Amino acid sequence: MEFRRITSIEDPLFRQMHRLMQEIFPPEEVLEFELWKEPLEDPGIRVFVALHEDDVVGATEYRYYEDFNVAMTDFTIIGRPGLGIGRFLAEKRLEDLNALAEQNGKRLKGMFAEIYDPYRAGHHEFGGVKPMDPYVRREVLSHLGYKRLDFPYVHPSWNNDGEAVTELDLCFLPMRDNTNELETELIVSFLKRYYTVLPNKPQSWYDMVEQLEAQQTAALLPI
Template sequence: MEYIRVKSIEDPYFTAMHELMSTVFPSEEVLAFDLWREPIEDPDIHVYVAVEHGNVVGATEYRYYPDLRVAMTDFTIIGAMGLGIGRFLYVNRSNDLKRLQSESGTESIGMFAEIYRTHAISTFRFGNVLPMHPAVRREVLSHLGYRKLDFAYVHPSWDHEGKAVSDLDLGFLPAEDATETLPTELIVRFLKTYYTALPNRPREWEEMISALGQETDIALMPL
């Protein structure tokens, strides 16, 4: 299996990845094909596909913010069972994030991820690929050490319609397992930076940011 970076929507691997993404995720979580043109050319946005015998069988996108000393996993897609795709993506992403830390002369304090709440999905199968079911993904992320931040999380929909998506928790994987809280200043700075790409943000998101600003720290809770 190969770990290949995709930097252009003209890349055939991107077309295959976007088709896989559109199959797995709800429409409000998928940025339209043409709107990827500029983001995917951003050197700070890392999009990689897992390729087996010429076919895209998985993908991941992530970024690292040296000034905040945090990473963000935008998505992880496992397109088939029994190939070890999840472990393959995890190991290669971890190694690349270590490289990014080394190059920036910083040491990460952890990584954010948006994690579906299992009660938000009523069907047993999700995205037609069993490993992508929210219950499975949530348990895997918990096993890796992710915890959820203790506040009601919403984010702007990626379809640019300005809807509030409330089916997820904001998770965090601390570099030090003993970490029990995160400063709200860090959370707010991260969210404002991350969602700069979506100028059409809903009222619920703005209210969430305002409420966070009234707190000092947010607890990390079990998934």
């Protein structure tokens, strides 16, 4: 299996990847084909596919913030069971991030991810691919070491309509063992940066940020 970076919508592999996204994710969560042009050309956004026998069978998008020394996983797609795609993508992504942090003269602090809470979320088929089932994904991410940040998380809708999405948890994968809390200054700074692209945030998002700013740390709990 190959780990291949996509930097243009003209790359034939991107068409395969976009088709896979349409098969796996709900329609409202898939950016239109042409709208991917700028994100793919952004050097700070890293989009890779897992290539197996010339077929795109998985993908991941993530980014590294040099000033925060943390990463954010935007999504991971496993297109087929039985190929070890999830482990392959996780290992290759971490290798790349560790190299980026080393170039930055640091050791990676950790990685954020938004994770569905299947006990609160609606029913998601995710293309019928069982490894993408929210219950399975949550357990896998727990095994990888992700922990849930202990506060009610509000995700601004990617439709930029000002709606609040509350069926996700903001989680963090600490690179150091026995890390049981995270400074809220980092969390707030990260969230403000990450969601700059969405000007229409719900009031509950601003309330969440204000509550975080009133405390010093947030506990990291099992998921």
